[in-house]
Amino acid sequence: MNFTDIKQQSRQSWERFARPDAPRVLVGSATCGRAAGALDVLRAFREACAGDPALDDVHIHEVGCLGMCYAEPLVEIRGPGGGRVLYQGVRGDMVPDLVREHLVGGRPVFNHAVCMMEGPPVEDLPLFQELPMIRHQLRVVVRNCGIVDPTNIHHYIARGGYSGFARALGMDSDAVIEEIKASGLRGRGGAGFPTGLKWGFARKSAGKIKYVICNADEGDPGAFMDRSVLEGDPHAVLEGLLIAGYAIGATHGYVYCRAEYPLAIERLQKAIQQMREKRLLGRKILGSPFAFEITIKKGAGAFVCGEETSLMQSIEGKRGMPRSRPPFPAVSGLFGKPTNINNVETLAAVSAIMEKGGQWYAGIGTEKSKGTKTFSLAGKITRTGLIEVPMGISLRTIIEDIGGGVLDGKGFKAVQTGGPSGGCVPAKHLDLPVDYEHLAQVGSIMGSGGMIVIDDESCMVDVAKYFLGFTENESCGKCVPCRMGTQHLLRILTAITEGKGSVEDLESIRKIGETMKKASLCGLGQTAPNPALTTLDSFMDEYLAHIKDRKCPAGVCRALIRFRIDPKLCTGCMACAKACPVGAVSGKKKKPHRIDFDLCIRCGACRQACKFNAVIVE
Amino acid sequence: MQARKARKAINAVLKAHGQKRDNLIPILQDIQERMSCLSPEALHMVAEHLHLSENDVYGVATFYAQFRFHPPGRHRIKVCQGTACHVRGGGQVLEAIVRKIGIFPGETTEDGNFSLERVACFGSCALPPVVVVDDKVYGRMSARKIEKLIEGLE
Numbered sequence: 117m118n119f120t121d122i123k124q125q126s127r128q129s130w131e132r133f134a135r136p137d138a139p140r141v142l143v144g145s146a147t148c149g150r151a152a153g154a155l156d157v158l159r160a161f162r163e164a165c166a167g168d169p170a171l172d173d174v175h176i177h178e179v180g181c182l183g184m185c186y187a188e189p190l191v192e193i194r195g196p197g198g199g200r201v202l203y204q205g206v207r208g209d210m211v212p213d214l215v216r217e218h219l220v221g222g223r224p225v226f227n228h229a230v231c232m233m234e235g236p237p238v239e240d241l242p243l244f245q246e247l248p249m250i251r252h253q254l255r256v257v258v259r260n261c262g263i264v265d266p267t268n269i270h271h272y273i274a275r276g277g278y279s280g281f282a283r284a285l286g287m288d289s290d291a292v293i294e295e296i297k298a299s300g301l302r303g304r305g306g307a308g309f310p311t312g313l314k315w316g317f318a319r320k321s322a323g324k325i326k327y328v329i330c331n332a333d334e335g336d337p338g339a340f341m342d343r344s345v346l347e348g349d350p351h352a353v354l355e356g357l358l359i360a361g362y363a364i365g366a367t368h369g370y371v372y373c374r375a376e377y378p379l380a381i382e383r384l385q386k387a388i389q390q391m392r393e394k395r396l397l398g399r400k401i402l403g404s405p406f407a408f409e410i411t412i413k414k415g416a417g418a419f420v421c422g423e424e425t426s427l428m429q430s431i432e433g434k435r436g437m438p439r440s441r442p443p444f445p446a447v448s449g450l451f452g453k454p455t456n457i458n459n460v461e462t463l464a465a466v467s468a469i470m471e472k473g474g475q476w477y478a479g480i481g482t483e484k485s486k487g488t489k490t491f492s493l494a495g496k497i498t499r500t501g502l503i504e505v506p507m508g509i510s511l512r513t514i515i516e517d518i519g520g521g522v523l524d525g526k527g528f529k530a531v532q533t534g535g536p537s538g539g540c541v542p543a544k545h546l547d548l549p550v551d552y553e554h555l556a557q558v559g560s561i562m563g564s565g566g567m568i569v570i571d572d573e574s575c576m577v578d579v580a581k582y583f584l585g586f587t588e589n590e591s592c593g594k595c596v597p598c599r600m601g602t603q604h605l606l607r608i609l610t611a612i613t614e615g616k617g618s619v620e621d622l623e624s625i626r627k628i629g630e631t632m633k634k635a636s637l638c639g640l641g642q643t644a645p646n647p648a649l650t651t652l653d654s655f656m657d658e659y660l661a662h663i664k665d666r667k668c669p670a671g672v673c674r675a676l677i678r679f680r681i682d683p684k685l686c687t688g689c690m691a692c693a694k695a696c697p698v699g700a701v702s703g704k705k706k707k708p709h710r711i712d713f714d715l716c717i718r719c720g721a722c723r724q725a726c727k728f729n730a731v732i733v734e
Numbered sequence: 735m736q737a738r739k740a741r742k743a744i745n746a747v748l749k750a751h752g753q754k755r756d757n758l759i760p761i762l763q764d765i766q767e768r769m770s771c772l773s774p775e776a777l778h779m780v781a782e783h784l785h786l787s788e789n790d791v792y793g794v795a796t797f798y799a800q801f802r803f804h805p806p807g808r809h810r811i812k813v814c815q816g817t818a819c820h821v822r823g824g825g826q827v828l829e830a831i832v833r834k835i836g837i838f839p840g841e842t843t844e845d846g847n848f849s850l851e852r853v854a855c856f857g858s859c860a861l862p863p864v865v866v867v868d869d870k871v872y873g874r875m876s877a878r879k880i881e882k883l884i885e886g887l888e
């Protein structure tokens with residue numbers, strides 16, 4: 117079958133799927149949905165529809181993540197006359213109601229409905245594109261997530277998938293590289309290196325055997341963009357890998373995916389099998405001389421394996437330790453052959469660029485940072501989720517408009533970008549345009565796209581300590597500056613959070629940090645001091661409070677705080693006494709309670725349990 | 735008898751993979767999936783199969799956090815230590831578990847009922863804090879909720 121026929125077949129399959137009057141249930145069951153109970157919901161729908169002959173023609177699908185993770189589990193129901201309605205926070209026990217009202221009766225259940233996925237509007241339900249969280253977004257990389265069935269290649273093809281690859285096949289490989297160069301795309305794995313340029317190096321390298329690798333190791337704690345794309349639209353990434361392979365002249369591709377993402381691996385396996393069925397893999401792809409194979413490699417739980425040279429060591433079956441560059445992978449990479457490695461998001465953008473053209477992509481974003489970027493918005497924010505925005509959008513728009521501001525109306529303190537390699541951008545930079553250059557200007561980095569919002573109840577010294585704890589643990593130990601540097605920094609920061617720090621320590625942090633930046637072998641060690649250095653720059657007063665006053669202003673560092681119950685606010689409801697794991701709270705019912713400081717282990721359980729804000733941290 | 739069965743299972747895994755070095759990690763992963771951990775005998779057999787020294791195989795196995803050398807408990811509790819979980823009380827959840835079952839991360843209870851692990855990040859950052867019990871992901875946990883969950887398992 118040639119590609120025109122495949123497209124024709126796919127279009128028919130998609131039209132059947134997208135028919136507005138065909139009753140369907142789409143359950144968002146990516147990992148985040150599952151964590152919120154999506155599989156129970158899925159089961160409930162299957163059970164509710166199974167016994168009823170009237171519901172025989174209802175199709176139930178698992179789809180990826182729409183990005184509104186805060187509202188999970190999300191379910192879209194298309195019913196006869198009921199339109200396409202998205203429901204939030206669905207639980208198994210709500211299902212019979214949804215089935216009866218929407219699927220049978222054709223009436224949306226308004227108290228759980230968020231929006232209409234498509235017009236015409238019903239009563240005052242807004243359209244999906246008009247939601248505050250969605251309005252400012254531009255969905256390129258996540259174009260299909262939550263919309264198509266990720267286990268159905270026809271859906272992907274019908275929405276333009278593999279057309280970019282088919283176009284590339286008709287072009288000279290140099291022309292493909294020129295197209296990517298024209299798009300201005302830069303690597304989304306962290307470093308932001310121009311993708312077209314990198315492909316050009318690998319293309320020019322001599323050698324018959326070359327490799328392309330998709331880096332799906334996503335080890336940054338707090339980042340889940342790559343996972344969402346792999347789970348929700350695996351073909352977008354695989355098509356990008358295919359295009360990269362064609363452009364540089366590789367015959368074999370690897371996807372290196374972390375083992376903590378079992379669903380992503382499952383979806384990739386299924387997708388690769390479908391590619392094979394459609395002759396998009398193997399020999400004579402789509403009737404051309406191009407041959408290509410893809411192998412999935414599962415990571416084994418080492419953050420440093422996200423670094424390109426160490427990732428290749430890991431594929432080769434060795435300890436995943438970085439090596440010095442040059443030689444660069446484009447010259448000598450996997451098994452000593454020229455290799456090109458790209459991030460998941462980079463490749464998903466590549467397939468869109470080849471479909472719609474480099475000029476189109478270059479029209480989005482800022483002068484030096486083109487296109488869109490996905491971010492995983494998490495931490496102390498009202499609407500957590502996965503978002504994709506044009507480069508250059510302001511931090512304020514992301515946090516206030518898209519994210520709905522800080523959780524529970526608390527004060528915004530900072531946003532952490534770039535994970536353990538990045539830094540904290542303080543509130544005064546809220547109007548900063550988000551792109552590579554501006555984030556670097558304020559001492560942070562774009563990184564892979566983790567964005568953790570920090571409110572005034574989080575301690576910045578504790579945050580720095582948290583990241584150093586992470587990098588100290590993940591340092592591979594090959595070079596001294598990183599191995600010893602992370603240990604020293606962690607020790608100093610721990611001492612400060614315990615009230616045992618001195619002002620001289622701050623100077624040590626700077627000195628050690630600068631040495632690590634200059635002398636470490638790989639990016640892990642070179643960037644590991646960033647969380648400490650940036651918080652030191654912006655939140656010196658918090659460090660000094662810990663050191664000089666032996667106080668943690670945010671009320672986080674255990675050794676420096678005390679919990680007390682305000683007798684004026686306490687109603688004697690006993691909730692805190694029940695929550696306390698060590699029996700440190702005493703008091704009679706309906707009388708103010710007291711905390712025994714000697715027994716208290718400062719776990720904060722009472723504070724969480726209190727509905728009247730009567731537990732005070734000092 | 736037990737030992738013979740184990741050897742048979744390991745041999746089956748080895749047979750399914752080639753003898754090139756790049757099979758090493760997939761082999762270790764498959765063996766662990768079947769046998770729940772890597773025994774000295776398994777590592778010995780892997781070394782022979784791939785013509786590597788046992789040292790080399792141990793070197794790789796100990797480098798990666800995924801590999802275990804002792805069997806885990808009947809219920810495996812994994813607590814996410816990602817950034818989002820950290821700022822939303824993941825530490826308190828971990829402490830609650832430690833108090834409840836009396837072991838620290840990396841340990842297994844004496845009765846073999848539970849083992850406890852910390853994981854860098856599950857990528858479910860939008861629903862913190864996250865705990866994974868026997869491969870089921872639980873979001874929006876709290877000290878109280880996890881205690882109840884564990885009581886239900888006991």
Ligand SMILES: Cc1cc2nc3c(=O)[nH]c(=O)nc-3n(C[C@H](O)[C@H](O)[C@H](O)COP(=O)(O)O)c2cc1C
Pocket residue numbers: 302303304305306307308309311331332333334335336419420421422423424425457458459460462463564638639640
């Ligand atoms: C410690 C460390 C961890 C990294 N982790 C990842 C990762 O998880 N995913 C990723 O795509 N790139 C990661 N990188 C960056 C890669 O080395 C490499 O630059 C990237 O995969 C190149 O792809 P790109 O050009 O498409 O960004 C990491 C780098 C370092 C130093």
Ligand code: SF4
Pocket residue numbers: 420437438590591592593594595596598599636637638639640641642
């Ligand atoms: S910087 Fe750290 S992680 Fe990188 S090679 Fe050196 S010790 Fe290993």
